[in-house]
Amino acid sequence: MPYIYETGKVLDDLGLVRDNNYLVVYIPPTNKAFVFRVKGRVNSGYEVLHYGPLPLLTNVACTGYTGNNLTPPTTGVIPPMNYCPSLLPPPPRLIPYPSGNLAQFMFYHERSEKLFQVRMFVRPKWLRTQIQIPPGANQNMFNENIVGVDYPGGFGRGYLEYVVFPGLIYGFLWGNDMVYGAFTSLDIIYGEYYVDLITDPDILYEVLTRQLPSAWIVFPVVRVDTTVNDKWLKYYGFTGVEVPAPGTPKQQWINKVRGELPR
């Protein structure tokens, strides 16, 4: 798994956080993190979801790697040598009539005590994958340069993993650099967690210095969009707590971050 690590036995066989464990979401561009305690998994026992074809609609404008811009010929088919944007609405067989933001992003929610951890497996597995938070904001970078599926570097193939914060919609880019159009499919392993946001500086220090076991997942962004920042402030009251540098005395760190934490 590229994005999530654990200290201690925190993850289960599906790569999801076990109940009653800490989950750290690290934000690289700000060197901050949110720490949650996973109280329970709502979807325990049905974590695997077959999404079906990727939500590539026939009205989507794709971009050709060699200049031949195409559109998906039918829903769920990615044209050859093209990359296409998409949102992630709920699959038709999952929720009957989604509306509003939920119709754009199946993991959209507005509850600060809820968090999704999502692992996406795309087929064919060679499809280039890229996440955009929010939609349209590329979050892949090489050495200070924004890159993406339209570049040889700066993308993954066949896999994405991320957490979903409240109030946010994520977008995606899918690239097919094969010479033929392909039917696509998406399988998802997800955890719908009820969480406690940890704001106690003592526990935060213990977790962030790895004295308490936790799962550590990197939020896949290279810059924090103002939309994201605003939602963090709205739902959590702060934008994360600074991760202590190795060797930082506890009291010194607490004195530094106390003012940033919500009361």
Add this chain to the structure above:
Amino acid sequence: MEIRELVNYNGFVTAAATSGTFYLYATHMYVTGSTPYVPIPVLVIPYGMKAKIWRVQVSSTAAVTVQLQFSPNAATYYTGGTPSWATLDTYNLASPGELVIDYRRPIVINSRYGTEGIQLVFASASSVQPTVNVTVEFVWGGVEE
């Protein structure tokens, strides 16, 4: 993260002939019959990936010789160019029937430039309509392999 995708391509020809190139089809391939959604005669390996050819099966109602060919500039086929082909392996079916080559060690093709690819061609003394099946494993991210 390393990914692997195993694909079985069925190669066919549209009419009996004494020589020709196989069109490749796979179940995940979207085909309508109109360009670009047609079976492909040339399989180009995506940039940075490697293709491992694990198995080739040739089937024919008459003797036929099939060749697996490689080109470093196979992608030019799709831009109006003419790739230069080199033969990687030859499969001689001496009489009606089928021939299965299950490689103990696969033929590995690295896509260094994103232009490398393969094709399968056949030749026969009489007019035939053979088929081939090729099992290809696409690998990406396995940099130490």
